[in-house]
Amino acid sequence: MENEADAFYRELPKVELHAHLNGSVSVNTIEKLISRKPHLNIEHGMTAIGKGQRRTLDECFQVFKVIHQLVDSEEDILMVATDVIREFAADGVKYLELRSTPREEKRTGLTKKGYIESVIKAIKNCKSEGLDIDVRFLVAIDRRNGTEVAMETVKLAEEFMQSTDGLVLGLDLSGDPTVGHGKDLLPALLRAKNCGLKLSLHLSEVPSQQEESNLLLSLPPDRIGHGTFLHPEMGGSQSLVDQVVTNNIPLELCLTSNVKGQTVPCYSKHHFQYWYQMGHPSIICTDDKGVFSTNLSQEYQLTATTFGLSHEAIWKLSQQAIDWIFAPDAVKQQLKQKWEAMKPQVFK
Ligand SMILES: CNc1ncnc2c1ncn2[C@@H]1O[C@H](COP(=O)(O)O)[C@@H](O)[C@H]1O
Ligand SMILES: [Zn+2]
Incomplete structure (x- = not known):
């Protein structure tokens, strides 16, 4: 990270709702991973996009491929998730929804189930460390992998939603937006919705996707x-905007990610x-704090x-973001109380 945000933004209690696990890996953690796997010949410049x-x-999606080479075992995932959660907590994030695409890796014996279990373990470990952050998990579907994998992912997410007592709350649809089509994923997404998984979908991240977005x-x-x-x-349409407004669907907005990724x-x-300006629910998020060399405090400061x-x-x-978390109302109430209790100190 190049610039530290001012104290106000660091002390501001924050909610992070759009963070991809492997895009959020810090330089420190990358260093540990590189020393575990020197034979890969990976350097820092290949895993993050610096200032300016x-x-x-x-090219951003090439960066994810490099990180995935570095993070390919249960042990790696546990370390990466633990570090990422600690870093968000240190940045003043009080509630975090992490998302990640379960992968399998023959070489290390990693399975998709083991992948999710490692993330859950990291969440539980951080909780027992007493970190002041409530962490939940969204299972991600990579759009490139098509119908069957999407359905398999939904089934996994369903199982974990039932077995983790609310830690797994929903699904993310992400991946290279220029690959694949949403229509192939619709059956899986519908099933997810019907079984009570919440849906956060990457939508119109690139131009000319009106048809898919509409669907x-x-x-x-x-x-x-x-x-x-x-x-x-931006080449979209009033009817798309109307659908978003009518259904009051919040937007997760990631300024640095979009500027550095040149969309x-x-x-x-x-x-x-x-x-x-329209008064529509807008949530400031980081997307990939590691890859884009940022943090949530910095994103709030940039917005300001x-x-x-x-x-x-x-x-x-930051307070209104609480309304759009996927965790139940009781959690929202607790967070609102926390914000009220912290206000005098933040505005001192
Ligand atoms: C920059 N804008 C973006 N647009 C779409 N998908 C993105 C993304 N940034 C990240 N991802 C998705 O998250 C994965 C990395 O984290 P996980 O391995 O899942 O933890 C990427 O491979 C991609 O599928
Ligand atoms: Zn994203």
Whole structure:
């Protein structure tokens, strides 16, 4: 990370709802992984995009491949998830929904089930360490893998939802947006919805996906990742916007990710402005804090400086994010109380 955010943003209690596990791996953790696997000849420059640097979205997906080589056993996943949770907690995140795509790896004996179990174990370990952060898990579907894998993933998520007492709350649909089509995944997503899994879907992250977005919005999802090209100014349409507004579907907005991945030309042109001005639920998130060299405090500060938001407005933004978590109402109430209790200290 290049710049530390100011104290206000670091002390601000925050909710993180869009964080991919393997995109969130810090430089420190990458170092540990590299020393475990020196034969891979991986260097830091291959796993993160620094200040002022940009990559095409396609190049970003190459970075994930490199990280996946480094993280390929239960032991790695346990370490990575534990480190990531501790880092979010140290950044003032009080509630975190982590998402990750279960992988299997013949060489290390990793199974998809073992993958999810390792993440759950990390969550439980962090809880017993007494970290002041409530962590939940969303099982991710990589869109590139098609219908069958999607269905298999939903079944796994269902099992874990039942066996983890609310730790697994839902599903994420992600992966290279230029590969595959949402229509192939619709049956799996419908099944997920019907069995009570919440849905957060990457939608219109790249241009020209109106048809797919229209189809996926018919579910409708519980939250939208990015939604960069939904509105007419970006080549989307008023009818897509109307569907999002009518169903009051919150957007998870990741400024640095979109600027560094070049789907948005610069911070001031980020679609946060469009949705926030409308009063539509807009949630500031990191996406991949490791790959994009950022953290949530920094994203809030960038939002404030780019769009001229006061500390009060930023407070409201972080507090309102509580309404859109996937955990039940009792958790929302607890978090709201926590925010109230912390307010005097943050505004001291
Ligand atoms: C930059 N915008 C993005 N758009 C779409 N999918 C993304 C993404 N950033 C991350 N992922 C998804 O998350 C995976 C890495 O974490 P996990 O191995 O699942 O923990 C990537 O392989 C991709 O499927
Ligand atoms: Zn994402």
